[in-house]
Amino acid sequence: MAKKEFKAESKRLLDLMINSIYTHKEIFLRELISNSSDAIDKIYYKALTDDNISFSKDDYFIKIEADKDNRILKISDTGIGMTKDELEENLGVIAKSGSFAFKKENEIKDGFDIIGQFGVGFYSAFMVADKVTVISKALGEEKGYKWESTGAEGYTIEDADKAEVGTEIILQIKPNTEDESYDDYLNEYRLRSIVKKYSDFVRYPIKMDMKTSKLKEGSEEEFEEVVEEETLNSMVPLWRKNKSELTKEDYENFYSEKHYGFDKPLKYVHISADGAVRYNAILYIPEKMPFDFYTKEYEKGLELYSSGVMIMNKCSDLLPDYFSFVKGMVDSEDLSLNISRELLQHDRQLKLIAKKIKDKVKSELLSLLKNDRENYEEFFKNFGRQLKYGIYSNYGMEKEVLQDLLMFYSSTEKKMVTLDEYVERMKEDQKYIYYAAGESNDRLDKLPQTELLTDKGYEILYFTDEVDEFAIKMLMSYKEKEFRSVSSKDLGIDMEEENKKTEEIKEENKDLFTFMKEALEGKVTDVRPSVRLKNHPVCLSADGELSIEMEKILSAMPNAEGAKAEKVLELNINHEIFESLKAAFENDKEKLKMYTNLLYNQALLIEGLSITDPVEFTNNICKLMS
Numbered sequence: 001m002a003k004k005e006f007k008a009e010s011k012r013l014l015d016l017m018i019n020s021i022y023t024h025k026e027i028f029l030r031e032l033i034s035n036s037s038d039a040i041d042k043i044y045y046k047a048l049t050d051d052n053i054s055f056s057k058d059d060y061f062i063k064i065e066a067d068k069d070n071r072i073l074k075i076s077d078t079g080i081g082m083t084k085d086e087l088e089e090n091l092g093v094i095a096k097s098g099s100f101a102f103k104k105e106n107e108i109k110d111g112f113d114i115i116g117q118f119g120v121g122f123y124s125a126f127m128v129a130d131k132v133t134v135i136s137k138a139l140g141e142e143k144g145y146k147w148e149s150t151g152a153e154g155y156t157i158e159d160a161d162k163a164e165v166g167t168e169i170i171l172q173i174k175p176n177t178e179d180e181s182y183d184d185y186l187n188e189y190r191l192r193s194i195v196k197k198y199s200d201f202v203r204y205p206i207k208m209d210m211k212t213s214k215l216k217e218g219s220e221e222e223f224e225e226v227v228e229e230e231t232l233n234s235m236v237p238l239w240r241k242n243k244s245e246l247t248k249e250d251y252e253n254f255y256s257e258k259h260y261g262f263d264k265p266l267k268y269v270h271i272s273a274d275g276a277v278r279y280n281a282i283l284y285i286p287e288k289m290p291f292d293f294y295t296k297e298y299e300k301g302l303e304l305y306s307s308g309v310m311i312m313n314k315c316s317d318l319l320p321d322y323f324s325f326v327k328g329m330v331d332s333e334d335l336s337l338n339i340s341r342e343l344l345q346h347d348r349q350l351k352l353i354a355k356k357i358k359d360k361v362k363s364e365l366l367s368l369l370k371n372d373r374e375n376y377e378e379f380f381k382n383f384g385r386q387l388k389y390g391i392y393s394n395y396g397m398e399k400e401v402l403q404d405l406l407m408f409y410s411s412t413e414k415k416m417v418t419l420d421e422y423v424e425r426m427k428e429d430q431k432y433i434y435y436a437a438g439e440s441n442d443r444l445d446k447l448p449q450t451e452l453l454t455d456k457g458y459e460i461l462y463f464t465d466e467v468d469e470f471a472i473k474m475l476m477s478y479k480e481k482e483f484r485s486v487s488s489k490d491l492g493i494d495m496e497e498e499n500k501k502t503e504e505i506k507e508e509n510k511d512l513f514t515f516m517k518e519a520l521e522g523k524v525t526d527v528r529p530s531v532r533l534k535n536h537p538v539c540l541s542a543d544g545e546l547s548i549e550m551e552k553i554l555s556a557m558p559n560a561e562g563a564k565a566e567k568v569l570e571l572n573i574n575h576e577i578f579e580s581l582k583a584a585f586e587n588d589k590e591k592l593k594m595y596t597n598l599l600y601n602q603a604l605l606i607e608g609l610s611i612t613d614p615v616e617f618t619n620n621i622c623k624l625m626s
């Protein structure tokens with residue numbers, strides 16, 4: 001029997017194939033099963049178009065058999081088989097896809113799941129096998145044929161006995177090496193898990209004999225080992241089923257079977273799209289935050305299937321970072337895959353799907369907010385910060401998508417509110433959306449800077465997440481209302497009278513304020529009478545863009561020294577302490593210095609900042625007391 005050589009290019013290609021195209025060796029099983037599934041699909045298609053062929057689903061299956069002793073793995077199917085010529089053409093020429101040709105010849109367009117297109121998948125078998133034997137009998141043929149190859153040297157074809165139509169792929173599994181345990185591909189449990197991972201939704205049963213331990217008949221404690229044929233795959237993917245037939249439990253089971261999370265999904269969406277790009281997707285919003293969610297280790301992405309075969313475990317291009325909490329899968333027959341099927345070409349279709357998914361997640365979240373407030377708040381508690389990062393990190397470009405999803409704690413409502421609700425409730429004379437940034441709601445409730453606004457009955461949003469103020473700086477305004485910090489110089493309140501009075505007092509006490517500023521030795525850029533304080537004696541505010549809260553956050557980051565807010569010490573000129581200051585300025589400058597430092601340190605403490613010299617601070621208080 002003459003050995004035929006692979007074409008020269010094929011030799012090189014085969015070498016490439018075996019060594020570089022696939023990153024995971026286990027993929028060979030996916031490829032061989034996909035071929036078998038294609039072969040059964042072809043019979044099914046023929047039966048639809050030819051009355052002489054009948055197709056009874058029960059007769060069609062794929063079988064995996066592992067023979068550990070002889071290191072043989074066999075994958076057989078009851079598909080359409082290959083003629084001698086087809087064996088020659090399809091397996092003798094690398095990059096020739098009989099499946100692709102079949103699709104073209106039969107003008108199969110939609111609805112069929114034929115997977116093969118490149119004509120290379122078969123050769124992945126050589127990643128794990130020294131020798132590959134294919135015994136096949138084609139539909140309508142009398143005889144079967146055997147194709148055999150040990151790799152780059154070439155292949156042989158000879159007659160073979162085969163009773164039934166179909167194909168057997170027999171792999172002589174390689175011996176183990178130091179780095180690789182090929183035994184894995186003879187182990188039923190490992191094989192079962194590879195099938196589950198990649199081929200769970202192949203439409204025909206994939207069967208294997210599995211050893212299990214069972215109670216002996218008639219006995220209550222004695223077990224015996226029995227071999228039973230098991231169907232390894234679930235076949236019909238949930239996402240192909242009719243939504244109306246599915247229950248909440250079905251979706252919840254799928255979520256846990258797929259290990260999307262240990263929790264239950266808070267919400268799920270099932271999309272079947274038939275427009276410019278056809279795809280099915282099941283998306284979940286988890287109820288609980290994954291423990292590593294806000295760490296670098298967390299990987300976003302959706303499972304990606306192409307015609308029911310898993311291509312990618314976590315396709316990150318399908319989700320924007322701000323929706324990285326979404327779990328689930330997408331299946332589309334319209335994707336342009338690369339040759340290894342492990343990666344996508346830069347794909348317009350994928351971009352389209354990603355855009356649709358983004359819109360869908362947004363609208364689902366909005367509907368959750370509208371119809372199920374309690375759960376939305378729960379969701380926001382877990383993932384709201386990610387949405388705010390989304391506004392910040394995209395230079396505000398995504399604000400249209402995200403701003404309606406934001407929530408903050410409200411000073412007047414004492415609960416979480418949306419920006420829309422805030423704007424709806426704004427007082428007629430209110431110019432800005434006010435916010436106060438700080439450590440906790442309790443602390444912000446007591447912040448002296450809010451006194452004037454609270455007095456006027458204005459609502460204040462509390463920013464307690466580090467990212468809040470940064471995100472709002474990107475947002476700038478909502479429904480044409482600008483955001484304004486309670487500590488900013490201009491609160492947009494008409495206070496001509498008060499301002500005039502303040503100016504007068506400032507002028508009268510010019511030297512006192514200058515003295516106090518100098519006493520603080522550059523720690524503040526100004527000391528001035530406050531317009532916002534009502535009962536408290538002092539507070540800090542900031543001139544310029546950088547707030548004190550932002551300075552706090554930035555200075556906690558590495559390499560961020562130097563980011564300093566322009567701090568202003570504001571004094572309540574209606575407070576009795578102001579009289580003491582004036583008196584000290586007249587009579588005892590040393591005392592005024594001490595008072596100034598005390599007041600400054602108090603303002604720092606109120607702001608949640610630490611004081612540089614706590615010992616001096618306490619000593620000064622003792623001095624006052626004695």
Ligand SMILES: Nc1ncnc2c1ncn2[C@@H]1O[C@H](COP(=O)(O)OP(=O)(O)OP(=O)(O)O)[C@@H](O)[C@H]1O
Pocket residue numbers: 031035036039077079080081082090091096097098099100115116117118119120121122123167
């Ligand atoms: N089990 C099988 N039964 C019938 N024909 C098969 C079988 N396995 C392979 N073939 C034929 O061999 C051809 C080459 O297979 P191969 O896996 O290399 O490529 P493919 O499946 O067409 O494309 P891809 O590289 O995208 O998987 C197939 O197109 C098909 O015609």
